[in-house]
Amino acid sequence: MTTTVTILGSGTCVPSLKRSSASILVRSGTARILVDVGDGTLHRLVAAGETVFSITHLLLTHFHPDHSSALPAFLFANKYPVIRRQAPLHLVGGPGLKRFFNGLTAAWGHWLQLPEELFSLVELGGAAEDRIQTLDFALRACPVAHNPESRAYRITGADGFTVAYSGDTDICDALVNLAGGADLFICEASLPDEQKVPGHLTPSLAGHIAARAAVGHLVLTHLYPECDTVDIAAQCRRTWSGPLTVARDLMRIQPSAGGVVIQEAAES
Numbered sequence: 001m002t003t004t005v006t007i008l009g010s011g012t013c014v015p016s017l018k019r020s021s022a023s024i025l026v027r028s029g030t031a032r033i034l035v036d037v038g039d040g041t042l043h044r045l046v047a048a049g050e051t052v053f054s055i056t057h058l059l060l061t062h063f064h065p066d067h068s069s070a071l072p073a074f075l076f077a078n079k080y081p082v083i084r085r086q087a088p089l090h091l092v093g094g095p096g097l098k099r100f101f102n103g104l105t106a107a108w109g110h111w112l113q114l115p116e117e118l119f120s121l122v123e124l125g126g127a128a129e130d131r132i133q134t135l136d137f138a139l140r141a142c143p144v145a146h147n148p149e150s151r152a153y154r155i156t157g158a159d160g161f162t163v164a165y166s167g168d169t170d171i172c173d174a175l176v177n178l179a180g181g182a183d184l185f186i187c188e189a190s191l192p193d194e195q196k197v198p199g200h201l202t203p204s205l206a207g208h209i210a211a212r213a214a215v216g217h218l219v220l221t222h223l224y225p226e227c228d229t230v231d232i233a234a235q236c237r238r239t240w241s242g243p244l245t246v247a248r249d250l251m252r253i254q255p256s257a258g259g260v261v262i263q264e265a266a267e268s
Contacts, residue, residue, distance in 0.1 A: 003028045003137075003157030004254040005184060008044035009036070010221045010247035012190065013066040020044050020249055021066040022222055024165060024186060028157035029136030033057045035153060035165055036067040037074055047250055047265075052077040053085050059139075060093035061167025062150040063100050072104055075112040090120050092132070092139075094149030097123040124151060129178075142178045144169035146199045154178050161255045164215070166206075168222065170199050176212045184253060184260055185215035188222035192230045193238075203232040207240030217260050221247035 004027045011019025021038025025048055032054045034045070042052065052074055060068055078085050091101065101121060105112050113119075124130040124141055130151075132139040140154040146168040152175050154164045164179035166187040179185045187209065190200040201209070203220060210218040218240055220232060233246055243259060245251075250265030 001027075001029050001158065002254055003159050003161040003163070004252060005163055005186070006048045006253075007186075007219070007221065007247045007249060007251045008034075008041050008048060009038050010223055010249050010251075011038075011040075011066075012222055012224050013064075014225055015039075016225065018228075018249070019223060021069065022061075022167075023067075023070075024221075025050065026137075026155050026157070026163060028155070028159075031056045031134065031136035033059065033137065033155060035059045035155075036061055036167070037070045038066045039069050041070045042073055042077065044249060048252075051083075053083060053087075055089065056087050057090045057092060059141075059151075059153055060091075060097065061152065061165070062094065062147045063096070064147070064168070067168070068100075072108055072112055075104075075114070076108070078114055079111060085114065085118050088118050088120060089114060090122060092122045092124065092141075094124050094141075094143070094151045095126065096149045097121060140178060142174045144175050145172040146170065152178050154182060159255070164213075166201070166209075168200060171201065171205050171209065176209055179209065179213040179215055181214055181216075183216040183255060184219065185210050185213065185217070186219045186221055186247070189220040189227065189232060189236070190222050191224050191226055192232060193235045195226060203227075203235035204238045207236040207238065207244075210240050210242065215242070217243040217245070217253075219245045219247050219253070223247070 009020035020040025
């Protein structure tokens with residue numbers, strides 16, 4: 001089965017009808033991998049043709065609300081008494097994930113708890129790179145320069161198609177190494193070049209990382225409203241000459257001969 005990626009949320013903490021908060025969906029074999037679950041993710045997930053019950057893995061890049069705020073709603077939706085989860089859900093994140101999850105259950109109690117046979121929590125390690133192998137995909141994760149728990153992910157599908165996702169980060173060598181040679185690199189470019197803030201990238205910095213990593217196709221995401229007022233693709237072209245796309249919600253990406261093919265969502 002062809003690996004596909006759908007941008008569920010290309011935005012940030014700023015409420016927007018155009019861009020939901022951060023989230024992507026990766027389909028590989030029977031796996032349905034949700035990376036981040038910011039505000040608006042559940043509605044975008046349904047629009048993409050999936051449900052909370054079909055998600056097999058939920059990866060958090062870090063715990064900021066624009067990447068994790070819909071997690072309680074996601075878990076609570078599994079309590080729907082008519083349709084029940086059949087496949088286990090694996091929740092994966094960086095150091096502190098257990099404490100973070102325990103805080104949520106302390107507030108919401110059993111409404112967020114799934115049966116043991118249908119739920120596992122995987123807290124990734126310290127400074128070293130983590131690797132997880134499943135029948136449907138291979139996962140690599142490494143720390144990046146944002147929060148102590150922040151992780152970037154690299155997912156290699158059953159067909160060999162490789163997707164790297166930066167999460168939130170400043171420029172760092174670890175991300176270059178993780179993204180090295182990836183077919184698709186989905187990278188944050190939070191603000192235009194002239195508005196750079198610590199802990200985040202700009203379009204030209206995202207392009208710089210993509211060039212160093214020699215990726216196949218770069219997608220800019222995690223875009224604050226300021227990014228819609230300037231030509232961020234032109235800014236990225238200062239450092240990146242390869243295939244380039246500015247993310248939009250519900251954009252679908254899949255491999256094709258010599259690259260990727262991108263299907264835009266119909267205008268709502």
